[in-house]
Amino acid sequence: MYKLICKDGNAKRGEFTTVHGVIQTPVFMNVGTVGAIKGAVSTMDLKEIGTQVELSNTYHLHVRPGDEVVKKLGGLHKFMVWDKPILTDSGGFQVFSLAGLRKIKEEGVYFNSHVDGRKIFMGPEESMRIQSNLASTIAMAFDECAPHPCTREYMENSVARTTRWLARCKAEMARLNSLEDTINKKQMLFGINQGGTFEDIRIEHAKRISEFGLDGYALGGLAVGEPHEEMYDIIEKTVPHLPQDKPVYLMGVGTPANILEAVERGVDFFDCVYPARNGRHGHAYTNHGKMNLLNAKYELDSEPIEPGCNCPACRHYSRAYIRHLLKAKEMLGLRLLVTHNLYFYNKMMEEIRQAIEEGGYAQYKKKKLAGFAEGEDA
């Protein structure tokens, strides 16, 4: 249940109520694909850094340890010890990212497991069944994230199929939620808008899926190689054609700047591997741009990553120490950096919410972007 608290321009401040608690939006979901945030960050850590929603992946958990296993152990919440909302991505993105290992058919997608090569079939029904077994708070519809660039013809066919798949997802979800042994009988379903950078396909599809009466709507297939401006433009043109009383989720995006721009265009949910991946790669996000802790200039730097930051890493450790850990390939270095980055994202979302409530979003965004730009490593 989505409740709009207030708007500032097109930026929305809302509350999304789920069986696992209320999500304050706009929100950044922390990505833990296989049921764990890469970089040795525990769910205990997530509590400490203000994570509201954790995101896991249908395909990956199906491959290992297997959704049946997770179900036997009481569902993903119990399994990974996380009682707040979990959103599971449907496996649709793997149709894109594992393009070399799959075949798309009308009934679904045939994958060769990236782990051991065995054949895996996943269609809308399978994806829903797996997500129901995982018992996530929010399930995503099974879609195709089409590549960029692609021809208009390819996109039209792909989007039409994604729509047909959505109907099957909805029906299967309703069936699963009514079953006796389903763990989360109130599992929500978000539909996914596609269409690449073809504005008319996007809008047409947005209108079409809006008729399904789902719990939320996502913009998929963006940030897959198209220029930022084009992505912002598509968001701006598409969001008005999605239900106004439902949350909008921009999948897989993005950089802090991407998020600031998208919030301004009415997006409520975000997720991205950047804070975790870049953390593992030695980069720290700060209000003055990105910082590469691997650089020699931090060798004797006893400052925290970001002075004034209240994350566990910055409260206790210096840049020099974290650099040393990274150089020494100690896991603690990655963990501290990823923790800092996730905290940074979560904190920024908190600031965004406050700025919208205070009606000063445009100003906040401008100031924030200026800060990023002045950074030494930005």
Next chain:
RNA sequence: GGAUGGGUAUGCCUAGCGGCGAGGGCGGCGGACUGUAAAUCCGUUACAAAGAAACACCGCAGGUUCGAGUCCUGCCCCAUCCA
């Protein structure tokens, strides 16, 4: 004093055993990464040049050879061992 093993590029270490304008690793620097096959990947790290015959002390000096980092001789350093 003797024995043995080494000295490879203006960061460090190392491959190399007659065709080397010398391969690799680390360290350094830079880049990439957007619903995670990624604690990853890519580039660069003497000078000069971007050109088919141009110039890098492969510890130093000679020698053998069409050709030597590679073989021979002497010397200088380093390590370990024996006196």
